[in-house]
Amino acid sequence: xxxxxxxxxxxxxxxxxxxxxxxxxxxxxxxxxxxxxxxxxxxxxxxxxxxxxxxxxxxxxxxxxxxxxxxxxxxxxxxxxxxxxxxxxxxxxxxxxxxxxxxxxxxxxxxxxxxxxxxxxxxxxxxxxxxxxxxxxxxxxxxxxxxxxxxxxxxxxxxxxxxxxxxxxxxxxxxxxxxxxxxxxxxxxxxxxxxxxxxxxxxxxxxxxxxxxxxxxxxxxxxxxxxxxxxxxxxxxxxxxxxxxxxxxxxxxxxxxxxxxxxxxxxxxxxxxxxxxxxxxxxxxxxxxxxxxxxxxxxxxxxxxxxxxxxxxxxxxxxxxxxxxxxxxxxxxxxxxxxxxxxxxxxxxxxxxxxxxxxxxxxxxxxxxxxxxxxxxxxxxxxxxxxxxxxxxxxxxxxxxxxxxxxxxxxxxxxxxxxxxxxxxxxxxx
Amino acid sequence: xxxxxxxxxxxxxxxxxxxxxxxxxxxxxxxxxxxxxxxxxxxxxxxxxxxxxxxxxxxxxxxxxxxxxxxxxxxxxxxxxxxxxxxxxxxxxxxxxxxxxxxxxxxxxxxxxxxxxxxxxxxxxxxxxxxxxxxxxxxxxxxxxxxxxxxxxxxxxxxxxxxxxxxxxxxxxxxxxxxxxxxxxxxxxxxxxxxxxxxxxxxxxxxxxxxxxxxxxxxxxxxxxxxxxxxxxxxxxxxxxxxxxxxxxxxxxxxxxxxxxxxxxxxxxxxxxxxxxxxxxxxxxxxxxxxxxxxxxxxxxxxxxxx
Numbered sequence: 001x002x003x004x005x006x007x008x009x010x011x012x013x014x015x016x017x018x019x020x021x022x023x024x025x026x027x028x029x030x031x032x033x034x035x036x037x038x039x040x041x042x043x044x045x046x047x048x049x050x051x052x053x054x055x056x057x058x059x060x061x062x063x064x065x066x067x068x069x070x071x072x073x074x075x076x077x078x079x080x081x082x083x084x085x086x087x088x089x090x091x092x093x094x095x096x097x098x099x100x101x102x103x104x105x106x107x108x109x110x111x112x113x114x115x116x117x118x119x120x121x122x123x124x125x126x127x128x129x130x131x132x133x134x135x136x137x138x139x140x141x142x143x144x145x146x147x148x149x150x151x152x153x154x155x156x157x158x159x160x161x162x163x164x165x166x167x168x169x170x171x172x173x174x175x176x177x178x179x180x181x182x183x184x185x186x187x188x189x190x191x192x193x194x195x196x197x198x199x200x201x202x203x204x205x206x207x208x209x210x211x212x213x214x215x216x217x218x219x220x221x222x223x224x225x226x227x228x229x230x231x232x233x234x235x236x237x238x239x240x241x242x243x244x245x246x247x248x249x250x251x252x253x254x255x256x257x258x259x260x261x262x263x264x265x266x267x268x269x270x271x272x273x274x275x276x277x278x279x280x281x282x283x284x285x286x287x288x289x290x291x292x293x294x295x296x297x298x299x300x301x302x303x304x305x306x307x308x309x310x311x312x313x314x315x316x317x318x319x320x321x322x323x324x325x326x327x328x329x330x331x332x333x334x335x336x337x338x339x340x341x342x343x344x345x346x347x348x349x350x351x352x353x354x355x356x357x358x359x360x361x362x363x364x365x366x367x368x369x370x371x372x373x374x375x376x377x378x379x380x381x382x383x384x385x386x387x388x389x390x391x392x393x394x395x396x397x398x399x400x401x402x403x404x405x406x407x408x409x410x411x412x413x414x415x416x417x418x419x420x421x422x423x424x425x426x427x428x429x430x
Numbered sequence: 431x432x433x434x435x436x437x438x439x440x441x442x443x444x445x446x447x448x449x450x451x452x453x454x455x456x457x458x459x460x461x462x463x464x465x466x467x468x469x470x471x472x473x474x475x476x477x478x479x480x481x482x483x484x485x486x487x488x489x490x491x492x493x494x495x496x497x498x499x500x501x502x503x504x505x506x507x508x509x510x511x512x513x514x515x516x517x518x519x520x521x522x523x524x525x526x527x528x529x530x531x532x533x534x535x536x537x538x539x540x541x542x543x544x545x546x547x548x549x550x551x552x553x554x555x556x557x558x559x560x561x562x563x564x565x566x567x568x569x570x571x572x573x574x575x576x577x578x579x580x581x582x583x584x585x586x587x588x589x590x591x592x593x594x595x596x597x598x599x600x601x602x603x604x605x606x607x608x609x610x611x612x613x614x615x616x617x618x619x620x621x622x623x624x625x626x627x628x629x630x631x632x633x634x635x636x637x638x639x640x641x642x643x644x645x646x647x648x649x650x651x652x653x654x655x656x657x658x659x660x661x662x663x664x665x666x667x668x669x670x671x672x673x674x675x676x677x678x679x680x681x682x683x684x685x686x687x688x689x690x691x692x693x694x695x696x697x698x699x700x701x702x703x704x705x706x707x708x709x710x711x712x713x714x715x716x717x718x719x720x721x722x723x724x725x726x727x728x729x730x731x732x733x734x735x736x737x
Contacts, residue, residue: 099700100483100484100700201592201681202565202589202591202592202677203678204678204679204680259570260588260589260592261592262589262593262681263569263570263588263591263592263593264569264570264592265565268565268566268569269569269570400694400699401694403680404679404680404681404682404683407680407681407682408682408683411594411681411682413594413681413682
């Protein structure tokens with residue numbers, strides 16, 4: 001029993017003396033720098049990924065030590081305002097988006113604008129401009145989505161259409177390239193007695209994705225951004241939203257969605273119904289990819305981008321980027337911090353993230369992907385919508401109640417016109 | 431207080447010379463009460479007079495939040511849902527519990543303890559667990575609908591918790607299922623304190639089950655009824671967890687209750703001041719209904735004692 005207890009102590013002693021040696025050695029003339037980094041990588045696989053990157057960074061920069069600390073998202077949001085104003089605060093930190101996260105920090109002048117570094121390192125090309133907007137604020141922190149860049153992200157989320165390859169093969173169906181083709185495909189499925197889209201709205205939020213993809217068929221990104229970022233011309237009362245609402249009701253009437261969808265929850269009923277092939281398709285986010293592969297393997301299910309009315313142009317779909325890396329305004333080592341961010345959000349990080357089942361935001365070496373797998377499909381969709389700058393928004397960021405409104409719409413409690421008016425009224429009031 | 435201090439005289443202190451000593455004893459408890467109950471209430475009152483996002487500087491706006499509340503259709507909708515839930519959290523559980531009590535106390539059955547424990551179980555379970563179980567029960571492919579289809583009532587099968595007409599009833603019934611256990615335990619304890627002679631006398635007079643219940647059990651349970659009413663009424667007004675797990679307030683806003691609206695406003699819309707105003711209105715409502723109930727009861731007792 002003695003040894004296991006002693007072992008960690010011995011290890012620590014060994015490490016400390018090993019680390020202390022070069023410090024005390026006069027032969028090393030280099031400046032000793034400690035770069036303090038705070039991140040949000042709490043899961044084991046994530047820790048592993050970031051430790052590898054940190055080791056590589058330290059190896060490439062002799063004399064630099066990275067002191068890393070990890071916090072949950074809410075904790076980061078709560079303590080950053082205080083910690084970033086102190087000299088001992090992190091030089092580099094991950095930041096949550098939105099007014100209460102990044103906005104509050106920009107307003108207090110605690111973050112360094114990254115525009116120059118973005119030019120220097122080519123960060124603008126990492127992913128779509130629309131996604132950089134999410135890490136942007138006006139210099140006074142009052143206006144979201146415009147102005148300076150304050151962060152760079154390295155993970156991505158996107159909503160698309162999962163489908164059972166076997167059902168498509170049996171019914172002789174092709175991936176639809178336009179909305180009209182999608183509807184024709186669903187009519188065919190109905191004739192064969194198969195539910196086209198597995199869907200459940202009991203939890204509320206999944207209904208947002210159903211509306212969003214249809215909204216994305218008709219709306220422009222400018223219109224959507226104006227609504228989401230509450231710009232002067234921001235409104236929900238648009239032709240596009242009305243058309244999307246009408247189309248959604250039409251789809252309900254045609255029976256494209258699971259029978260009894262109003263009473264189905266997401267994690268249990270809907271996920272289960274898709275796995276059991278109680279429907280051919282499922283419109284949801286890439287976060288389900290891992291769970292689906294775990295249950296059905298990487299080849300049974302495919303993923304395609306929700307089509308628009310025009311072939312080859314993806315509809316705007318809900319999606320986004322993960323927490324962003326930013327730099328403390330008062331840091332002594334801004335250049336080094338930027339170099340670090342370049343590494344942890346760059347291609348090497350993407351590779352490591354991908355190997356561990358996460359979805360990097362930046363482009364990936366195509367050699368890593370096996371065509372015909374779900375993983376490859378999801379990446380293709382992300383690249384396609386990313387390239388077309390068609391990554392839309394999570395509507396509930398700006399309209400937290402929209403799920404209730406969509407339930408009312410799909411439950412025929414309100415007309416599409418009333419739905420649009422209700423959301424607009426809350427948008428104006430909220 | 432006096433008897434308490436007299437008991438302390440063993441330690442040869444003279445209590446009446448230092449009356450503040452008594453206050454010292456309640457000080458620790460009072461400090462906790464002050465910090466965790468009184469101060470938050472005072473803060474809530476202050477916040478309710480401001481416009482505050484939760485992280486910027488609060489701005490004093492007077493009674494604007496209350497004016498807005500009076501005109502807020504979502505608030506009245508949610509309050510109406512709370513009132514609807516009173517039927518299921520308070521009235522129905524009391525009726526069910528009275529029925530069970532009169533059945534279970536009439537004669538001694540074998541294994542009675544097991545029945546009582548079994549019937550009390552819903553009250554003991556965490557609301558989240560209850561919610562998840564009933565979500566499954568009410569699922570479109572779940573046991574309830576399977577049963578309906580099995581007995582040929584296929585057209586009655588529906589997604590209960592997502593149905594705009596039935597979701598409030600379904601969510602309410604789960605509340606009944608949770609609350610009746612508490613009422614039942616209260617009533618059984620109450621019945622046990624009613625003298626057996628009263629029942630014997632009633633039986634000699636030829637009373638049936640109903641007569642016994644009406645003229646012996648019910649009058650003997652007044653105190654317990656009052657407690658059951660107040661406790662379950664408060665539960666109906668402040669319910670959050672159960673409804674949140676069951677329906678998230680949906681479909682639409684059919685089952686949204688005030689506590690969910692407070693959460694939504696304060697933490698999703700960052701309107702902490704407005705949320706505080708709502709919370710305060712509910713506090714006043716709950717306290718006044720409890721106070722009125724106890725007042726009416728004490729008056730009645732006075733009258734009975736005077737007789």
